[in-house]
Amino acid sequence: MAEFATLGERLAEHGISRRAFVKYASYLGSLMALAPEVSRSMAAELAKARRQSVIWLSFQECTGCTESITRSYSPTLEDLIFDFISLDYHETLMAASGEGIEHARKEAMAANKGKYIVAVDGSIPLKDGGIYSTSAGQSNLAILEETCKDAFAVISIGTCAAFGGIPKAKPNPTGAVSVADIIKDKPIINIPGCPPIPEAMTGTIAYLLAFGKVPELDHLGRPKAFFGDNIHDRCYRRPFYERGQFAKSFDDEGARAGWCLYEVGCKGPVTYNACATTKWNGGVSFPIQSGHGCLGCSEPDFWDKGGFYVPLSGSVGPTAKLVGGAAIAGAVAGLAAAAVARHRKSSLNKG
Template sequence: MQGPLIDTLARRGVTRRTFLKYCATLASMMALPPSAGRAMAEAMAAARRPSVIWLPFQECTGCTESITRSHSPSIEGMIFDMISLDYQETLMAAAGHQAEEARANAMKDNYGKYVLIVDGSIPLAQNGAYSCIGGRSNVDLLKEAAAGAAAIVAMGTCASFGGIPKANPNPTGAVSVADLIKDKPIVNVPGCPPIPVVMTGVLAHYLTFGSLPELDDKGRPKAFYGDTIHDRCYRRPFYDQGKFAKTFDDEGARMGWCLFELGCKGPVTHNACATVKWNGGTSWPVESGHGCIGCSEPDFWDGGGFYKALSVPASPVKIGAAAAVAGAAVGVGVSVANRVKKRAAKASHETTTLADLEK
C-alpha cells in the first residue's frame, strides 16, 4: 500500500499499521463489514486529495474548535492529509481578498468535484444582511458554492437544523442548509459541536465509496445517529430500576443513578456520545455528571430547558418492554448496580462506567 497519503503519514510518524487500524476502527463504528476497513485504507491511500471548501456562516467556531481537539492518530491531521482544504476562514493563513480569491479558484478548478462543508445557519431576514463575508450574504455564497459541489456536509446543528440562531424568536430568520439547497446530496452531522471522529468517518466513507453513508429521516448517518443516547448509556440500568438522582449533589448522583429527572434528554437524542465519547475517548457529558441537552436534535434549544424533565413515563414498569427490546435486562442492571454501590462506598465522588466495571 503506497500513495501520497501514506508517505505524508510516514513523515509524521504514523505507521502503516496504525493507519490500517484507524480505518478498521472507522469501518467498525459505521457498522461496515471487516473488509471495508482495508478498502477504506486502500482508497484513501491511492486517491488524489479531493478539494474541500468549508464555509462558516452564522456559527460560533465551536465545530472547528472540536476538530482541532482530536486524538491520535489526530483527526485534524487525517483531514488535512486526506483532503485539500482549500478554504476555511479560521484555519487558513490567507485573509481578506486573498482568501476569497483562493475560494473562487478552488471552486473553478474543481467544479463538480469538490466537497462543500458548511457550519452555521443561514440568515434570510433583511435580505441576509445579518451575516456577510466579503460584502456578500451567506445565502449568495451558499448557492454559488453548492452549484459546483459534488456533495455537501452540514457540519453541526446550526447548519443541519438551524441550531441556536433559529431558536425562538429567530430574529435573523435563520434556516438550515437543506432548507435552501434541494438538488445536491446533503449529509447532516449535528451536534453542538459534533464529535470529530463522526466528521472524519463521513469523509472517509465518501472518499472510499464515492457516496454518502446511509442516512436517517433527518439526513444523519445512521452509523452514528442510529441509536439514542439512552440506548447506550451506562446509567440505563438505574433508569430501568426507577433510581434517579434528585439533585446534582445528592446520594443518587454520587451513586451514578440516572439523570432523567434532572432534565437529561438522552431518551430522545440520537448521537454516538455514549460510545465514541469526547477528548480521545476520555469521557462524555453524562459520565461527567451532567444530563444530555439534546444538541443533535432539531430545535433542541426550544425543547423546554436543560433541567426540565421530559414528559414521558419514567416508571420501570411502563418501560419494561422497551428496555427488554433494547437489551437492557433488569437482572444485569441489578448486578451492575451492586458493583457500583461497592465502588461508590470506596470513592463516593468517582464516576463509574461500564468499562470500569468490566475490568
C-alpha cells in the same frame, strides 16, 4: 505542507505504519458498522485516496465546530486526515484575508468543478435580505448558493448548519435556516451536534474519500453509523433507569452515586448520537459521564423543547393557565346545568 499524491504516502511520511493505518480504518469501519471486508477495502481505498478539495464556509456560528475538529485528541490520525484534505477555504484557519481568500475559493471551485466538498458550519440568516451575517460584502445565502452550485456534496457540520441550531431558536430574530432548507440539488450529509463529535466528522470525510459516495443516512440526513442509536440505549447509567434509581438534583446522593439523570431533564432517550460510545477527548468522557443530562444537541430545535431541566415525560407549555381556566369554566358550566335542572324540576312540580 509537502504535497503527497495519496493519503498512504502522507501517513507513511509521518511514520504511520500500514498496520497502524489498517487498525485505524478498522476502528472507523466498526464505528460506522461496516462489514469486516468493507473495512479492509476502506483501508485500501483510503490509502489510495487523493487530496480532496474542501471549501469550509462559516456562517452564523460560534466556531465551536472548528474548535472540536481541530482541537480533538491530538495528535491523531483524524488530524492527519483533516490535514490531508485540501482545505482551500476556511476563514478561521486561513492566515490570509480580504480579496485574496475569496479569490482562493473561486479558484478552488473552478479547478475542482463537480468534485469538491463544501463543509458548512453555522446557519444562514434570510431575514431582511440576509444582512445579519455577511462576508466580503456578500450575504451567507449568496455565498452558499454560489459555492454549492458545482459541489460534489455538502456536509453540514454542527446543529446550526444541519437544523438551524441556536440562531434559529425562538424568536429566530435573523430568520435563520439550515443548509438543507436552501440547497436542494446536492447530496447533503448532516453531522449535527453542538459541537459534533470529531470522529463523526472525520469518519464521514474518510468514507467520502475512500468510497466516493455518501454513507447511509437516517431520515434527518445523518450518517446512521454515528447517529443510529439513541444515547439512552447506550448509556452506562441505563441500569439505574431500569432499577428506578434517579438523581433528583445535581448534588444529591443519587447524582454522586452516578444514578440516571432522567429526572433532571436528560434528553438521552430521544437523542441520536455516538456520545455514549465514541465519547470525547479520545474516549475519555461525555456530558452524562461528567454529571449533566444530555441536552439533545444533535436533534432539530433542541433549544426550544420546553427546557433542559424538564423531564422528558413532563408536559410543556402553559399547562397551569389552561387547566386553571378549564377548572373555572367547568365549575361554572356544572353549576349552570344544576340550576337549569332545578328550575325545570321546580316548574314541573308546580305544573
